[in-house]
Amino acid sequence: MAEKLMLEVVTPQKAVVSEAVDTVVAPGSEGEFGALKGHTTFLTSLKMGTLRYKNDSGKEQLLFINGGFAEVLPDKVTILAESAERNQDIDVVRAQAAKERAEQRLANRAAGIDLLRAELALRRAIHRLKVASVSK
Numbered sequence: 143m144a145e146k147l148m149l150e151v152v153t154p155q156k157a158v159v160s161e162a163v164d165t166v167v168a169p170g171s172e173g174e175f176g177a178l179k180g181h182t183t184f185l186t187s188l189k190m191g192t193l194r195y196k197n198d199s200g201k202e203q204l205l206f207i208n209g210g211f212a213e214v215l216p217d218k219v220t221i222l223a224e225s226a227e228r229n230q231d232i233d234v235v236r237a238q239a240a241k242e243r244a245e246q247r248l249a250n251r252a253a254g255i256d257l258l259r260a261e262l263a264l265r266r267a268i269h270r271l272k273v274a275s276v277s278k
């Protein structure tokens with residue numbers, strides 16, 4: 143059996159994952175990276191994307207990650223994310239509503255609206271829907 147490493151995913155609100163896992167794949171700002179037990183130490187920022195890991199269930203686990211930082215140590219990966227949700231915890235109705243709200247803001251382009259903010263909200267919503275759509 144492969145040796146495990148600890149995975150901790152933490153947001154300002156809560157600890158989302160604290161588990162011994164076999165592999166972790168995360169959306170590094172310089173590109174996706176994978177970590178196994180014994181990996182060289184490094185620190186990187188993360189972009190919005192999908193965090194994947196494998197545990198004893200044999201099924202790949204998926205989380206939506208809204209940017210942050212990762213510290214990779216030989217026996218532990220710590221992810222500090224602005225927000226993070228396991229795919230089964232994503233509220234699809236809420237994400238769909240957020241998507242429609244952002245789309246309307248972008249379509250109206252009313253004076254004073256913050257386009258970048260609306261674009262980021264749209265990207266978060268689209269990515270949440272994508273992660274939630276993967277079979278749970």
Ligand code: ATP
Pocket residue numbers: 155208225226227231232233234236237240263266267270
């Ligand atoms: P919304 O407009 O629906 O609040 P948002 O993209 O602005 O979405 P964030 O600022 O990324 O939300 O997150 C705020 C908090 O709400 C975080 O704790 C995040 O995990 C949670 N959250 C946001 N959207 C969802 C969702 N669709 N399902 C579950 N949790 C969510």
